[in-house]
Amino acid sequence: MRMLKISKVNTFLVGIMMMSFLLCFSSQVLAAVPVTGITVTSAGNATTVANAGTLQMSVAILPVNADDQTVSWSVAPGTGTATINSTGLLTGTGLGTVIVTATANDSSGITGTETIEVIDNTLQSIAITTPASKLSYTVGDTLDITGLVITGTYSDSSTKVESITVANVTCFDSTAPVASQMLTITIGGKTTTFDVEIKAASDVVLNSIAITTPATKLSYTVGDTLDLTGLVVTGMYSNDSTKVETVIDTNITGFNSVAVATDQVLTITVGDKTTTYKVQIVAASDTTEIETPSPIVGSNKVWTIKLSGLVNESSLNGKIYVTNAKGIKQKISCTVTVVNGLSQIEVKPDKNYALGDYILWVKNIKSIKEVGIKKQVFMKFTVK
Numbered sequence: 001m002r003m004l005k006i007s008k009v010n011t012f013l014v015g016i017m018m019m020s021f022l023l024c025f026s027s028q029v030l031a032a033v034p035v036t037g038i039t040v041t042s043a044g045n046a047t048t049v050a051n052a053g054t055l056q057m058s059v060a061i062l063p064v065n066a067d068d069q070t071v072s073w074s075v076a077p078g079t080g081t082a083t084i085n086s087t088g089l090l091t092g093t094g095l096g097t098v099i100v101t102a103t104a105n106d107s108s109g110i111t112g113t114e115t116i117e118v119i120d121n122t123l124q125s126i127a128i129t130t131p132a133s134k135l136s137y138t139v140g141d142t143l144d145i146t147g148l149v150i151t152g153t154y155s156d157s158s159t160k161v162e163s164i165t166v167a168n169v170t171c172f173d174s175t176a177p178v179a180s181q182m183l184t185i186t187i188g189g190k191t192t193t194f195d196v197e198i199k200a201a202s203d204v205v206l207n208s209i210a211i212t213t214p215a216t217k218l219s220y221t222v223g224d225t226l227d228l229t230g231l232v233v234t235g236m237y238s239n240d241s242t243k244v245e246t247v248i249d250t251n252i253t254g255f256n257s258v259a260v261a262t263d264q265v266l267t268i269t270v271g272d273k274t275t276t277y278k279v280q281i282v283a284a285s286d287t288t289e290i291e292t293p294s295p296i297v298g299s300n301k302v303w304t305i306k307l308s309g310l311v312n313e314s315s316l317n318g319k320i321y322v323t324n325a326k327g328i329k330q331k332i333s334c335t336v337t338v339v340n341g342l343s344q345i346e347v348k349p350d351k352n353y354a355l356g357d358y359i360l361w362v363k364n365i366k367s368i369k370e371v372g373i374k375k376q377v378f379m380k381f382t383v384k
Helices: 002-030
Strands: 037-042 048-050 054-062 071-077 081-084 089-094 096-104 111-119 123-130 136-138 149-154 159-162 178-187 190-199 206-213 219-221 232-237 242-245 261-270 273-282 287-289 303-306 320-324 332-339 342-349 356-362 372-374 376-383
Touching: 037 096, 048 089, 054 071, 054 096, 054 111, 071 081, 081 096, 081 111, 089 096, 089 111, 123 178, 123 190, 149 178, 206 261, 206 273, 232 261, 320 332, 320 342
Parallel strands: 037 111, 048 111, 136 190, 219 273, 287 376
Antiparallel strands: 037 054, 054 089, 071 096, 081 089, 096 111, 123 149, 149 159, 178 190, 206 232, 232 242, 261 273, 303 342, 320 356, 332 342, 356 376
């Protein structure tokens, strides 16, 4: 009976101890951790924001284990004005100072503040972020700012690529050679500089040539003359400049339209530089060679072409011509006369032929009634 009483007492004591422990534990779990301090900071620790610009504000909460880490943002005018949204993004609306406040969202009533000045967003400096493509000039050249990129830095620490024209650049003078000429760029009262060199024209040499636009005509018929229409050849020079070169028939070698050729290589020479391109020579329909027992003639040879009808002299343009061994047309004059009621044409060189081989071409001549009276024919002859 005594043992039973002791057991009941012990059980009662253990129960009381467990209840005390649970009550203590529950009180520790339920106790809130309030905010005790708020520090307001800005992106980059900036103390200014541009008028109409933005600045992100943020907070540091103490203690770090405070239950509610959120805050409410507000801004009060000082000598300036601003607005702030729920995420702490401050927008300047009037020049002067403003006070930014972060208030703890728990019941602590703790606040943190920071003073920010709203300022004009003015250009502070400019810098060359990409240099101009051309930094070497020849005497007489004009300024070329292609590729030049200028970046401005503003009072709110923002940057912007600035618009620039040659009017923004001063001190360029290409009238005489100079090893280093400093040019000044001015934008919004801010300046930066870069150097160029001015070379004497004799110092600039042609490094290479290239076809930048091919000739329109790359397929020829036997007997055709060279046609450079559309051909653009660009020269590259030692001062990194480029120039479209003048190319005429005499700059081209390798052209020969006497016979069919699949890939005839033509060489363009400008100065001492060369480049090449290919043409094809195809057979001409109904083209006949006129055989002559005496193809060797004098330098002032006049050929007579007899026709089986009447023609107008104006209709012969481009249909009768003489080419040399390079396929280059010679300057000739054609005179039409009428003999026994039929036309005949005298073909005379404007100046004496040079020694060499030639071809007289006659192509598709029609009468005044549009009747074909001479198909495509050619005759080879040699001047000695």
